[in-house]
Amino acid sequence: MKDGLQLYNTLTRKKEPFEPLNAPHVGMYVCGPTVYSDVHLGNCRTFISFDLIFRYLKYLGYKVRYVRNITDAGHLEGDRDEGDDKFAKRAKLEQLEPMEIVQKYTLGFHEVLAMFNTLPPSIEPTATGHIIEQIGMIQEILENGYAYEIDGNVYFDVEKYSETYNYTILTNRNLEDMLANTRELGGQNEKKGRLDFALWIKAKPETLMRWASPWGEGFPGWHIECSAMSSKYLGREFDIHGGGMDLAATHHTNEIAQSEACNHVQPARYWMHTNMLTVNGVRMSKSAGNGFLPGQLFTGDHDLLRKGYSPMTVKFFMLQAHYRSTLDFSNDALDASEKGFRRLMNAVSLLDKLVPTERTDEQESFNIEEIKANCLKAMNDDFNSPVVIAELFEAVRIINTVYDGKGQLSATELEQLKQLMNDFVFDVFGLKDEDSSNIELNAVLDMVIELRKAAKENKDYATSDKIRIGLQSMGIQLKDSKEGTTWSKS
Structure with a gap:
């Protein structure tokens, strides 16, 4: 086993030696895509970055369980539980069932990552496949006194949680400032606190995706899925949790809160975040x-x-x-x-x-x-x-x-x-030569080189030069040596 690996930990805001809980086994959880639309380049950068990390940890000899979820339920248009369900909205727009939307964009996501030659994760769980685990976790949070139920909705009590734990540990923000600056949004009137977020959302009559729960029919909030799935497949405490930096302020902050409120332990030892994309200096x-x-x-x-x-x-x-x-x-x-x-x-x-x-x-x-x-x-x-x-x-x-x-x-x-x-x-790096599979090109060039060789042997230097110059104009460089003629791209 090789050592000396240093990781920048968003949680502590410094580089730390990588010391897995159960070496040589490593548990890594990365927040996957919300599959209601085409994958965007920000997603691609995140997953290419964590593919690099996955590959290098394997190269060092670690046995990595890489879990990357698929969000296919519970994602509303706003981070504070307001707006329409994105899957239902897209399903109505395209006149499809919500799970048809999920299948369509999940396949598209996999196709794009395959083009980038990324390795598949060890496990790729879905939110809809883990409703029972999410309900179970919400029940434990309720029993521990960090959540409350109002009219079929279950909310996480941020101020109650903050009496014992540091809610802003990941971002180092000031909690009082956050409370003062939080806007009044739809659904906020029934919440105890402005920062409280939904663990379970009551289904409206028009809600397409709904499940039975102790609080009535509804669906899970966005944040609870990752806490439930990461603990199921990696344990209550694991090594690396990652995603884009845009997830740190809300999604990952709430993940930590949920996990501590349920399990009384920080879920991940190292938090890692990829940075944003810009185009000509302007944020994409x-x-x-x-x-x-x-x-x-x-x-x-x-x-x-x-x-x-x-x-x-x-x-x-x-x-x-x-x-x-x-x-x-x-x-x-x-x-x-x-x-x-x-x-x-x-x-x-x-x-x-x-x-x-x-x-x-x-x-x-x-x-x-x-x-x-x-x-x-x-x-x-x-x-x-x-x-x-x-x-x-x-x-x-x-x-x-x-x-x-x-x-x-x-x-x-x-x-x-x-x-x-x-x-x-x-x-x-997971790079590949995109021309290496072009057998026809290799065969044609070998034939052209043989024709040029025959021309030179017949002292037909005009034809020989014409072939060499023609290939050069197409970006193919010939090199003659005692061992024969080889070609390369200019």
Whole structure:
């Protein structure tokens, strides 16, 4: 087991050594999507970031149980229990049953993440599949005196809870200021306190999704589902809880409150949050008109995009920023990432074409072990993927230097280099060469190279040059050597 991993803990607002409760087992819970519409890029960034964390923990030898929920019930339009149910509203709009909406957008979510080559979670529970667990948890909170029931609605008593626990421990906000600044909203009149939130919501006559409960027919509030499912699959206390930073102020704050009110213990030891997305320096949002879906980013079908970018280019672009940093989308930044990703994949493809030899004293020496150590050091520093990428491009420089005949690698060094790129490019980052499956392209190029070879043997240099120049204009570079002719992307 490797050690030295430091995680930034939102709860304590500092980096802490990672010490799992039951090493080598690790429990990680990440708030999944609310599947009433297409997945947005903010979701993608969060799940790509936690895929990186999942992959690296597995790489270090931990046995990770990664739980990522699907919210398919109980999500109203507002954080303070006001507005319509999002699933019912979408179902009426599309003239479908609510669970058809759930199925449609769950499949779409999985398809998008598959395009980004993320690993599936160990368990992907749904809110509607765990109504019994949520009701049971609400009953315990009621019995412990931290909730109350009014006319079929059950509310969490924030002020009562705050007499014993710190409600704002995750955000460090001032509770008195929050109480003073909370707006009067629909449904607030029957609540005891302005910050109180719904654990169970009474069904209206038109409510489509409803379940029987000790308090009458209704449905669970949004926050209770994650507390119930995380404790079921990871225990009352587990290692990592994550999500987007927008969840910290309300959803995760209320999760902590529910779990402590029920189980008398903090649910997670480490809280981790990904930062927001911006477009040309402006926060990405529908209201700003600068939000685009992953599909639009892939096709370029948006006014703010000059062209489309492949899923791996977008993923590489995201990994070039630390998960806690703001990520700014722009055409120039995406173009640069596209070139960088192609350069990285091109270097990886050249590895099998390198021939090991014993290095002479005059040639540059390469320390592959040092590059690997630097990659591990960066990942152990709160998963610092941008630094790892910089180290990988030092490996790219070595590959190109050797391929151009300006350096040599021993058999051991070449094997170390191959292992380094496989470990971090493919296993940890989850990148893949989007052209590697194009068997037809490889076959055609092999045939063209053979035709050029025949032309040279027949001293038909005009045809040979025409083939070389033509391929070069299409971004294919030929390299002749004593071992034969190889090709790479320019």
